[in-house]
Amino acid sequence: MRILVVEDEKKLAASLKRGLEADGFAVDVALDGTDGLWRAREQSYDAIVLDIMLPGMNGYKVCETLRDEGNWTPILMLTAKDGELDETEALDTGADDFLRKPFSHLVLVARLRALMRRGATERPVELRADDLLVDPNQRRCWRDGTEIELTAREFSVLEYMAHNAGTVVSKQEILDHVWDYDFEGDPNIIEVYVRHLRKKIDEPFGRSSIQTARGAGYRLNKDGR
Ligand code: CA
Numbered sequence: 001m002r003i004l005v006v007e008d009e010k011k012l013a014a015s016l017k018r019g020l021e022a023d024g025f026a027v028d029v030a031l032d033g034t035d036g037l038w039r040a041r042e043q044s045y046d047a048i049v050l051d052i053m054l055p056g057m058n059g060y061k062v063c064e065t066l067r068d069e070g071n072w073t074p075i076l077m078l079t080a081k082d083g084e085l086d087e088t089e090a091l092d093t094g095a096d097d098f099l100r101k102p103f104s105h106l107v108l109v110a111r112l113r114a115l116m117r118r119g120a121t122e123r124p125v126e127l128r129a130d131d132l133l134v135d136p137n138q139r140r141c142w143r144d145g146t147e148i149e150l151t152a153r154e155f156s157v158l159e160y161m162a163h164n165a166g167t168v169v170s171k172q173e174i175l176d177h178v179w180d181y182d183f184e185g186d187p188n189i190i191e192v193y194v195r196h197l198r199k200k201i202d203e204p205f206g207r208s209s210i211q212t213a214r215g216a217g218y219r220l221n222k223d224g225r
Contacts, residue, residue: 001116006036006062007051015162016049019105020112033057038067044110046116047074049108052097055162060093067094068163068177070137074115075091078103080191096121127162129209130223132201134162143205151199153178158201161210161220170217194218216222 007013011194017027018120028043030036034056040048052059063075066105076097079086088117090098096115099108132146139155141148154179161169171187179185198210211219 001046002028003112004030004036004043004048006030006033006037006039006047006054006059008032008054009051016108018202020109025112033059033062035073037062037065039071040071045073046110047076048076049078049112051078052080052090056202060089063090064093065096065177068136068159070139074118074120076108076111076115089185097127118159127159127165129162129165130225131161132209134159143207148196148200153211154193154196156198157190158220159195162219165220166222168213168217168219173217190218 003020003219004014005013005020005027007016007029008031012027013031017029020027021076027047028039030039033054036048037057038053040062050059050062054062057065059077063077066073066075073098075095076212077090077098079090079098079100080196087098087100095170096118097111099111126128127136133142134155136159139152139159141150141155141158157174160174171190175187194210194212198208203210203211207225209221209223209225211221213219
């Protein structure tokens with residue numbers, strides 16, 4: 001059983017690693033959110049222990065990003081003090097459980113074992129805009145029942161717009177969600193992807209569901225038309 005611990009407090013991270021290894025788990029540690037996300041994408045873990053307040057990228061964002069990408073590895077979030085709000089938000093962003101700091105090692109292990117028994121529970125969220133159907137888990141897309149072939153990046157751009165259907169998303173927001181965090185290219189690259197998407201999901205069907213909001217970004221119409 002392999003566990004990823006994402007925790008920036010070095011002492012706590014080290015003691016978690018020691019304790020979990022003593023219990024027979026293989027443990028990788030990431031000391032910030034960006035590295036945590038990278039590891040979670042690169043490796044297949046049986047569970048992730050994820051702190052909330054992290055440098056680089058906070059735990060909510062790491063969790064949300066993984067779920068958006070269809071990664072359903074069980075996540076146990078470490079919440080602070082009397083953070084009831086933290087806990088609601090943890091679950092909202094797709095964490096499976098949370099544990100309030102400070103916690104006992106025994107409780108941590110019991111919770112992790114319970115999560116791992118349950119395994120990765122896929123919670124498929126099909127995104128719909130009328131007859132446009134986007135399935136983030138299978139990473140497939142249909143219009144009026146006809147499957148549309150998209151490249152991985154086109155799919156990610158459409159998925160992000162579909163998550164936010166009805167509202168305008170800026171090029172920068174799309175970039176931040178779809179490209180690597182260290183991407184420093186031109187946000188206008190988004191225009192290219194939008195053009196491709198229109199050719200695939202709109203034009204052949206006589207639709208114009210991707211609207212340009214001048215100077216602001218793009219909006220996928222909720223009614224998909
Ligand atoms: Ca922290």
